[in-house]
Amino acid sequence: MPELPEVETIKRDLEQIVVGKKITGISVYNPKVIREPSLSKFKQGLTGARINRVLRRGKVLIMELSNAKSLTIHLKMTGQLIYPGLKQKDTRVTFHLSSGKDLDFNDQRLFGDLRLLDDWRDLKFIQGLGPEPKDLTLTQFQDMLSRKKTKIKPLLMDQQFISGIGNLYAAEILFSAKINPQRKACELSPREKEALFNSMRDILAEAVSCGGSSVDDYVRLSGGKGDYKKYHKVYGREDKPCPVCKSLIERTALGGRGTYFCPKCQKKV
């Protein structure tokens, strides 16, 4: 499930590989993933445009085009961008590029979201995004937490609160900060808030430097895996020993999401 580190990795890969290339044609195999505008306008607006710049906001990829429009891509859970693409069963859209090779958008579950916009800043979802973790200061973050009575794990995953963190990194960040996922944000001590801040920045940065975590469908632009999975300490490790204290990692449901934690290192206080 692509979160900030995975989307950032793809963004950097795209910068190296597809920026400057022209979209010479588009094949749409499943129009469901084209959310706006109409299919014909989507194709028409992209064909012939050059990819000038790639950006990321939260988990959204943005490609600015030479015709002043923007292509936004949300991979949701199972979306992939692959270059060079080899059309396969879950390939939903192929962008034919001036290199003679294809950029494929694959998405097993069709939750992915492609839009062609006059300006990506107009997208409501992007307007509603909270700050990027790396743009926050400790003081700002502590202040934001103090205003929220909700449980810390769903809060970290709330894109309007802070952008880019999903289920996997929320679990790893809370483990690293030794905070139970059910703690209320406003009840964390200043020291805990600081630990959370540092864990969040360190883990996201480390995961980016590893090229993300390949669990489920995530792969890099080349189709290669991200290497951060080997550093996962709790996510997906139910009944396995905690790397710190050897207690068995537990899994519970919190806000309808699978939540992994160490019952000893992350005591509920």
Place this chain on the structure above:
DNA sequence: AATGGGACCTGCGCGC
């Protein structure tokens, strides 16, 4: 404001 549920989807792994 916070919380909980269902909807959207498909493939996988499980139990029988």
Place this chain on the structure above:
DNA sequence: TGCGCGCAGGTCCCAT
């Protein structure tokens, strides 16, 4: 072996 079922989770939407 085959079938049905629950589960995975990002986001939206509705209800309480």
